[in-house]
Amino acid sequence: MSSQQPRYVKMHDNDNVVIIANNGGLPAGTVLDNGIELREAIPQGHKVALTDLAAGDIVRRYNVVIGYAKTDLPKGSWLNEHRLDMPAPPELDNLPIATEKTTLDPLEGYTFEGFRNPDGSVGTRNILAISTSVQCVSGVVAHAVERIRAELLPKYPNVDNVISLEHIYGCGVAIQAPDAVIPIRTLRNIARNPNFGGRTLVVSLGCEKLQADVFFPDRFIPIKNGGFQRQDENIALVTLQDEENIGFEGMIQSIMRAAEEHLIVLNKRVRTTCPISDLVIGVQCGGSDAFSGVSANPVVGYATDLFVRAGASVMFSEVTEVRDGIAQLTARAASPEVAQQLIDQMRWYDQYLGRGSADRSANTSPGNKRGGLSNIVEKAMGSIVKSGSTPIQGVVPPGERCTTRGLNFSATPASDFVCGTLQLAAGMTMHVFTTGRGTPYSLKEAPVVKVATRSDLARRWHDLMDINAGRVVDGDATIEEMGWEMFRYMIDVASGRKQTCAESLKIYNSLALFNPAPIT
Amino acid sequence: MSSQQPRYVKMHDNDNVVIIANNGGLPAGTVLDNGIELREAIPQGHKVALTDLAAGDIVRRYNVVIGYAKTDLPKGSWLNEHRLDMPAPPELDNLPIATEKTTLDPLEGYTFEGFRNPDGSVGTRNILAISTSVQCVSGVVAHAVERIRAELLPKYPNVDNVISLEHIYGCGVAIQAPDAVIPIRTLRNIARNPNFGGRTLVVSLGCEKLQADVFFPDRFIPIKNGGFQRQDENIALVTLQDEENIGFEGMIQSIMRAAEEHLIVLNKRVRTTCPISDLVIGVQCGGSDAFSGVSANPVVGYATDLFVRAGASVMFSEVTEVRDGIAQLTARAASPEVAQQLIDQMRWYDQYLGRGSADRSANTSPGNKRGGLSNIVEKAMGSIVKSGSTPIQGVVPPGERCTTRGLNFSATPASDFVCGTLQLAAGMTMHVFTTGRGTPYSLKEAPVVKVATRSDLARRWHDLMDINAGRVVDGDATIEEMGWEMFRYMIDVASGRKQTCAESLKIYNSLALFNPAPIT
Ligand SMILES: [Ca+2]
Ligand SMILES: [Ca+2]
Ligand SMILES: [Ca+2]
Ligand SMILES: [Ca+2]
Ligand SMILES: [Ca+2]
Structure with a gap:
């Protein structure tokens, strides 16, 4: 697909914005194939209005209200963080509880070669x-x-x-x-x-x-x-x-x-053939851009579903990045008890932030905004996608072990190294990390599979990114194809047949403990 | 002095306890030369009662109330943390303000060889x-x-x-x-x-x-x-x-x-001859025992006075370790403004600990207690000694630079690596660290001079301790002699003529930021 042809991504039929996909963005005056003419230059990953918006009108992406127009904004306008008011955080009562049960067929016939321990757990490294x-x-x-x-x-x-x-x-x-x-x-x-x-x-x-x-x-x-x-x-x-x-x-x-x-x-220790259910995978995103929720995170979400169908434990995390999607999560809880645990963790975190006079809006970074993510609501919708579509079977409080198979929410800060540290404590033996702006972050305790949201990043950081989900944006692969590719690659990594980029280069970040207690 | 002969240390005439100085402690039945017979075996560094105490009676050391007898305790009894009730923390109002002005003669004729920077500051290392x-x-x-x-x-x-x-x-x-x-x-x-x-x-x-x-x-x-x-x-x-x-x-x-x-x-960069007033020294203690306040900290206090008299900036720190001595500190403040800054920092810290449901009593460690320090009040009195006797000229909030010559209080946690990190931010170019239990802690940003409180530790950790203040306990040197020795050694280290033990071994701890803000 030529880089000249205007390309854009719409996440849901009900959305009144799309994001510009072209590398380098598009100039003012460009006409999209839906007839919208850009009123100004719009950078890659940034949003353009599909309809005329009056001040206060809803801006919808992922079929979710991500904000309200600050002023009148004709169609073709650039919708960035300065032009949107953020919605209030969702309340923690009157949430839908375990109303949505997606059942996916079990996936059989896959195994990996792991190190089985005396306590029954299985490592991917020795x-x-x-x-x-x-x-x-x-x-x-x-x-x-x-x-x-x-x-x-x-x-x-x-x-x-x-x-x-x-x-x-x-x-x-x-x-x-x-x-x-x-x-x-x-x-x-x-x-x-x-x-x-x-x-x-x-x-x-x-x-x-x-x-x-x-x-x-x-x-x-x-x-x-x-x-x-x-x-x-x-x-x-x-x-x-x-x-x-x-x-x-x-x-x-x-x-x-x-x-x-x-x-x-x-x-x-020797590797033996183990069922996929012996894997404990942690997924997170960092240095996100608007493509995180379009390419890399959906690819991870697809692979998450594959691993869950094959019986593995998969954790998604990052409380402040899912807080705005709490209603989706409680609806997906496998039971009312799990939904309550989700609410309890969110409430604890709200109070923790409040004690320090902060709130979830502190999450988004300048890089997120330059990458097109206007606020935490939009970021959250793109972040939750990593969790795929299966019911949430368990909630892991920070520092605790994950003991439930299937999809888990491990309640950690979104901070990359703090989240990674807590997922290691939860028993993670393989980490998946998506990035749009690019971060060389890695761990020495478990292999870290890095997934780029854009081909440009994957090309520039050719020896740092394991998987280029930008091919989805380029139209060169489907999410399904890339999800399967990731699934197979991760089994190879888990089995020691392949090393991740970061393992080859020996790039290691140190642990970063989450300590909400005071220091004397 | 024979190790058989019972030895003990009394800090002040008004004290009703002494601490046992003999390596290994003393057995029950030992009679001290003041006529006290030990009613039980008392470990080295631990306190023995000089008078019969009734439940509730004051226990006094450093001429300060360090606690109240929990039960009746006849003279010769071991006074440990289980037998003392801790006094309430001193209030932060009605304190004596700048009432005590110790004037010491300026000390002239000393210089060091340092690296002068374009901004006028001087480094001890390049x-x-x-x-x-x-x-x-x-x-x-x-x-x-x-x-x-x-x-x-x-x-x-x-x-x-x-x-x-x-x-x-x-x-x-x-x-x-x-x-x-x-x-x-x-x-x-x-x-x-x-x-x-x-x-x-x-x-x-x-x-x-x-x-x-x-x-x-x-x-x-x-x-x-x-x-x-x-x-x-x-x-x-x-x-x-x-x-x-x-x-x-x-x-x-x-x-x-x-x-x-x-x-x-x-x-x-080349070393040039600089006045001592170009030195910025940070002192702290860690892994303390009851000898910290008897040998190493008084030796440091003596050297602190020498450096202050010679014009240097010297910082002492560790809020929770001086909180119980706030009245001494406000009395020693050089001005009412400095006293108010001391109070402000203590109040901020009280509130910070309170938000996390902790208080200053969280400071003392099992090692402190095994070493004879019954509680934070006793530890504080031994800790403050490092500051010597000159007026407090300045207060440095955490993370700020020290800009005042003379004695400064830099308001940091007592945690060794957090304190060291904040003293580096304050501009410290040489660190002094006293230890009784022993810690191999060091920094790579500035030389760290390690001072042992006991000869036993200095012998065992022969290549880790720069100065053995235990010679004071052994009766082999006076505090004054050792203070001068430390002063001259530190000038040699500052001038690059000597390397500290930790520099020779290249033992480096990482920085540890003090972050009271929440993590998203
Ligand atoms: Ca993230
Ligand atoms: Ca992040
Ligand atoms: Ca993250
Ligand atoms: Ca200390
Ligand atoms: Ca300390």
């Missing part, structure tokens, strides 16, 4: 993870990881990597404050991520508030020494303040000794 | 710093730093290091929330730290909320490109989403090109 109970020790742990990579890892070829689960949690967090439970359970559950084979090593200082028996209460994960009785050897604890650690080299040696014990065990 | 406006880019920046260190740094021998100012700030922070100003100005002011020679490199993504003109408003630091007009070349901005960056290697090359421009300039 990683030695070193966690810490307090940030104080992280400078020492960074040295230990380098030494382990250089001196030990080559001896254990079945182990993919050695990583530190670095974070800035420390005694500053008011540990008794009600919300402190969130960062603590996040750290605890990340240590249990299936990609680590149940063999995470914990380095502690000794005097910190997050003592071993608080980090892992009730021998949640048996701890080898320190704090309480050794049960088995699943998790080793190295405490830097222990008397036997003489100087820096003593600390490094203690960590390396414990690491090697774990490497010996991890090296014996 | 570091190329790479900051980021959003966490998304940090995985790429980590690669760039490795490449710059390996390929460029060897060509510029006058540059000490290349570092990334990594952090987890991102679009998630509700940028319009009132408290979001704190992490933003922290990042801005860290980029201006004198150790970076006014030549910080900023890597941005492009679509983030913290755009260049928000990060550096009013061309606060002139930005080379992107966002607004180039003024000069002090700060270069590399934007990963810029069209010219093709793929990962394109991003790396852009960062390396900008880095080399800066390295050329930084390599020309």
Whole structure:
């Protein structure tokens, strides 16, 4: 399709706007094939009015009210964030509850090659993870990881990597404050991520508030020494303040000794054929533009449906990006209980934002707006698309594990690295990340499949983007075709047959804990 | 002095407790030379009652009420956190205001060799710093730093290091929330730290909320490109989403090109003789025990007085650790205005903790208590000692720069890495850190001088502790002698004649931003 021919995308018959698809946008005077003449130049991804709007008139996209015209705007006008008033946030009562039940046929015949763990969970990678109970020790742990990579890892070829689960949690967090439970359970559950084979090593200082028996209460994960009785050897604890650690080299040696014990065990892990239902997938978007909701997110939504039909657990997230679509979500809840959990999480988040004198409108970024997303309502509609069309079977509070198969809402901030961190805590073994403006964000704890919304980005960032959903905008592929392509690619990645772009380049962002509690 | 001979420390004549100084503590039945017989074994650093206490009686240390006896406690009893009730926090009105003016003679004849910057500030190190406006880019920046260190740094021998100012700030922070100003100005002011020679490199993504003109408003630091007009070349901005960056290697090359421009300039920096008044020192304590307030902190307090007398800026910090001593601080304020600023910062912090259902008592850690500190009141009295005895000339709100010479209170959380991060933003070029339990914490942005409270720790962590203040407890040195020793050592470190232990070992903790604003 020529780049000269005017192209645009309409999401729903009832919409009174379309977005311009051409790379570089279209000049004033261009006439679309629906007869609309552009009254001004309109950038790619931005909206044009299909009808004459009077001040206060509804602007509708995705068959949803995304705003009201601020002034009179004749058809062909550019509708950007300055020309729209945002609707009020939807109330959290009188919502439709579990009214919509989309039933899709089970999808059979697909498997992947994964690392099955003693607890039944299955990893997509075989990683030695070193966690810490307090940030104080992280400078020492960074040295230990380098030494382990250089001196030990080559001896254990079945182990993919050695990583530190670095974070800035420390005694500053008011540990008794009600919300402190969130960062603590996040750290605890990340240590249990299936990609680590149940063999995470914990380095502690000794005097910190997050003592071993608080980090892992009730021998949640048996701890080898320190704090309480050794049960088995699943998790080793190295405490830097222990008397036997003489100087820096003593600390490094203690960590390396414990690491090697774990490497010996991890090296014996082998991939076996597993049903798709053993996959735990987290999806999110970041650096979004107006094509996120048109190309990449619908492609992810299609793949989400495929994985759910095949029995996998798939989480979508980002509370402030779905808040405006709460009525759609409660309607899609598999049960009234699930709907109530959705409402509870939204209410908690409303209150959390309110305490800090913020609201959901704080979500949209300048890049979102330059990319054509006028406000959070429009962004939300494009974001929810990632969840596909199946009923929501479970809700995962921030930092908790996902324990329900099928589609889950994991209630996290939209912030890319905070969301990714919480999805790892939920047990995610593969991450899908769509981006329109482009972000090189990635994780070292699980493979991250990057999906570009536009071909221009996919071309420019040729070695950073795994999948180019821009082909949908270009008319070169359908959402269905690309959804299947993504499904097959992700199975290859999960099975270790393929590495993601970010894995090849070893691009790793650090964890970012969600800590709503105060710091002392 | 033999380890058999019972030793103890009394802080003030009016105290009705002493702490046991012997390594390993003392057994029941030991008779001190003041005639007190221990009724039970008492660990090192823990308190013993000098008088018979009835339930409710005052327990006094540092001539301050640190608590009330929970039950009847005969003399010779162990007074630990389970046997004391904590006093109520002092009110913030009716405080003594600027009533106490300690005048110390100026100290002349001392200089150091520092790197003077165009803006008049002076660094103790010559570091190329790479900051980021959003966490998304940090995985790429980590690669760039490795490449710059390996390929460029060897060509510029006058540059000490290349570092990334990594952090987890991102679009998630509700940028319009009132408290979001704190992490933003922290990042801005860290980029201006004198150790970076006014030549910080900023890597941005492009679509983030913290755009260049928000990060550096009013061309606060002139930005080379992107966002607004180039003024000069002090700060270069590399934007990963810029069209010219093709793929990962394109991003790396852009960062390396900008880095080399800066390295050329930084390599020309030379040390010149500077007055001590060009030093900006931050002091804090972490992993404290009962000896922190007996040995290391008084030694630091003595050195603080020496530096203040010589004209330097010295900051003490840690709001929750001085909150119980507010009356001492307002009395020491150099003016009613400074006293009011102290009160304002304490009030803001009280409210901040209250919003999260926490209070100052959340500060003390299990290690503090095992080390003999029963509660935050006792810890506070030992913490304030670091500030020496001179009037408080200035108050630095969190994230702001210190602009006043002499003793300053920089209002930060007590959390070690959060405090260190904020002191760097305040312009700190040398950090002093006392520890009793022991922490390997350090920074890469400025040298960190570590001071052990006990000889046992200094021996065990022989290559991690710069100064052993335990010699004061052992009776081998006076506070005055050790204060002078520290003063001279710090001048050597500031001048680059000596490296700290942590610099030699390259132990670096990451920055930890103080973000009281919510995350979307
Ligand atoms: Ca998103
Ligand atoms: Ca985002
Ligand atoms: Ca996101
Ligand atoms: Ca402290
Ligand atoms: Ca501290």
